[in-house]
Amino acid sequence: MLAIKIIPDRWWLLVEGVSQKEFFYCIIVVMKAVIIMGPQGSGKGTQADLLAKKLNLFHFDSGQYLRGILYDPESKKDKIIQRERKLNEAGKLNTPSWILKISSQVIKNTAVVKKGIVFSGSPRTFYEAFGREEGDKTKNIQGLMDVLSKYYGKKNISIILLNIPRSESIKRISGRFICSVCGSPLMASKNKYTTCSFCGGKVIKRKDDNKESVIERLKEYETRTKPILKEFKKEDYHVFEIDGTPAPYKIHQTILGKLKNV
Numbered sequence: 078m079l080a081i082k083i084i085p086d087r088w089w090l091l092v093e094g095v096s097q098k099e100f101f102y103c104i105i106v107v108m109k110a111v112i113i114m115g116p117q118g119s120g121k122g123t124q125a126d127l128l129a130k131k132l133n134l135f136h137f138d139s140g141q142y143l144r145g146i147l148y149d150p151e152s153k154k155d156k157i158i159q160r161e162r163k164l165n166e167a168g169k170l171n172t173p174s175w176i177l178k179i180s181s182q183v184i185k186n187t188a189v190v191k192k193g194i195v196f197s198g199s200p201r202t203f204y205e206a207f208g209r210e211e212g213d214k215t216k217n218i219q220g221l222m223d224v225l226s227k228y229y230g231k232k233n234i235s236i237i238l239l240n241i242p243r244s245e246s247i248k249r250i251s252g253r254f255i256c257s258v259c260g261s262p263l264m265a266s267k268n269k270y271t272t273c274s275f276c277g278g279k280v281i282k283r284k285d286d287n288k289e290s291v292i293e294r295l296k297e298y299e300t301r302t303k304p305i306l307k308e309f310k311k312e313d314y315h316v317f318e319i320d321g322t323p324a325p326y327k328i329h330q331t332i333l334g335k336l337k338n339v
């Protein structure tokens with residue numbers, strides 16, 4: 078039988094091969110929360126993926142996660158799912174209270190296992206972020222930021238804003254294909270790539286990745302997502318605005334540099 082003796086002021090030594098400095102560094106890095114925001118096609122998912130691998134964070138891609146729920150054959154007859162699926166296919170935002178309920182549960186589950194988290198698709202509305210409409214003084218519900226602050230601490234939350242021009246958004250999304258299995262985006266014509274270079278899965282065009290839907294989503298971004306950024310700055314969150322047009326690895330380096338100073 079294995080007996081573990083706890084030495085009060087040397088307890089980190091129980092983690093084999095890890096120094097005190099490394100142990101605490103590990104805790105600090107792991108308990109970070111990063112929100113990557115930006116218009117459609119700005120590379121939020123790619124940057125969140127790179128960051129998750131580098132800092133050992135859980136990547137919560139709410140769009141992909143929600144699509145998984147919306148297109149689950151088992152919940153096809155569910156009235157709420159049907160309503161949300163229609164919104165999704167029209168390029169409209171899903172109902173904030175519905176997203177909030179799902180996101181809060183994911184945050185809680187991630188924090189409980191002492192893991193940091195990176196978001197690439199939420200919050201998308203003021204209500205989702207703060208639990209109230211813009212201009213309202215009273216809260217209706219705990220917003221995403223309330224839940225995140227509760228589990229990670231406000232000072233450990235960083236917001237990265239990836240800026241790209243509108244024309245670039247439309248170009249990137251209209252020409253995007255994704256893998257039906259792992260969700261990897263592919264910027265190529267379907268004739269050229271029929272299978273994913275990462276997992277070999279079938280390459281498809283997402284239903285809402287067409288020009289009309291992108292224009293609609295950009296409109297939603299301008300009117301509903303941008304006010305969140307204004308409020309983040311007002312409430313003194315760490316917000317870093319980054320140019321989203323260079324190569325992904327360069328943007329990744331820039332993000333790491335910014336997070337180091339938080």
Ligand SMILES: [Zn+2]
Pocket residue numbers: 256257258259260261273274275276277278
């Ligand atoms: Zn794949």
